[in-house]
Amino acid sequence: MASLECEFFGRKLKNPIILASGVLGMTRESLERSCNSGCGTVTTKSLSMEPRKGHEGPNIVETECGLLNAMGYPNPGIEEGLKEFSGWKREEPLIISIVGKDRKEFSALAETIENQGDELNASAVEAVLSCPHTPGYGTMAGQGAAESVADITSAIKENTKLPLIIKLSPSVPGVVKAAGAARDAGADAINMGNSLGPGMKIDIHRKMPVLGFGMGGLSGPPIKPVAVRCVYDITSSVDIPVIGTGGINAGVDAIEMMMAGASWTGVGTAVYYRGPEAFDLIAREMNVWLDMYGYSSIDEIKGAVHEEIRKH
């Protein structure tokens, strides 16, 4: 059996599969269940300063080419959220996801996390600058632009010693510039991937957009080529590790993402297509593929596309 083991900021992971933020991670128990279902590491729901109920439903609509969602960051707020996740004991590391409206909020969120000290036992903080469907946050607040990325990154780094992951959007131009700005401002990794869009699904009988918010982010296999290209571009010029997220539904998708240069891969919508055991299925498929083609470790294929292209 090929090894899927890899490193994550000094911690050893059983595989490079990360539960993407926003999927399942509302409670400690569901994160633990995701660990049991094969995740190498897990990310919480994104926590904001104040509690948020999220957008009015429908929050999700199935389309013939992926899922469209507009959750609107439902979360109990940073104080309550950290109570939920504090004292994490699993061997799979915990990533705390945060969302803020501006530099000030991100500073305060980072400070609140830092104040928990070792009690929290989280392994990284992920700042989401890429939600396509929540006013005041993410791409709707222009957080994906390089200047904004640098500003927010430095604000968080000033307030927490935890490794910082900056989550970028595939929907805005200039991801490489944004990733470079994050690195220069002290980010430890990039999560390249969020839902694509926003998009809109109209119910032709009701002549109305189905989603309560009107529009939402597209996820699932259809967005994979965009995510893979973004990861390839970023890893071509920015020298911090990247989580490749977007459309990973099977082992070969994860292999492709890592060949593009990703060090780990985020999985979310696969839970919808394949059930809560999706992580384990993807890990097993990666294993089978590596065995079949004679690789002994996932490290051997990481960034393989970059090497191959150089030869031609």
Next chain:
Amino acid sequence: MRKFENIKPVYSRKVRKVIEENYRVKTIEIEHDMRDALPGQFLMVWVPGEGERPMSIGNSNPLTISVASVGKVSSKLHELRAGDMVSYRGPFGRPFRIPKDAKSMLVIGGGYGVVPMYFLARVAKQNGMGVYSVVGGKTGKDIIWEKQLFTVSKEAFITTDDGSRGKKGTVMIEAEWLIGEKKIDQVYACGPEKMMLAAAKVCHDHGMPCQVSVERHMKCGVGICGSCDINGHLCCQDGPVFTGEEVLSMPDFGKRKRDASGKNVDI
């Protein structure tokens, strides 16, 4: 694996009939024979511009839901008349299971929890099973669907908290008597969570298998957003039907639930 070509659509169909059940519940029959709907499953019912709520399926043909007017989405649904359009997606969730060798069952419905119980009892009777039923409510006015349920039951009982109809007390007075007295293979319950907790405990004490239908704050309906989590179980996907043993192992069952923001609050 879900295939792209068989995604569940958002249905928009005509309302066939609206029945006023009591001071706060209306039943809506829809011109739709939803053949893949099973007892215990639910729909996500959408009112454009207002929102979307999970609703138990009360029958598959005609597709039927009962709506208590409790908020903005349900009060809009109460305005529907025959011929109006109603939109929904589904059916979703794990249905009630009827063991192959089961010959008789007891169904317990509290308030409008009786709605999925009727669907289950009807299907069970069609399969040749004997159905005992208990319907309960706060007062006589809260008893709904009892006539439908009684037509598919061998014996049926009513209880009310104030004694204004049937026996005074909770559904468990009659239910526990039936469990002790009759030959029953399986118990099903739907209603207020404290009632279902009582049912699960009584069944556990009698060594009687039991299934209950759990309600939580559902958003996506398809097992991905995590909003309806109860101690690591997803109500929309692993449930809404859980076995009595499953719910008794959930520390939050009957005690706490997650609000729209995910905060754990007392029920």
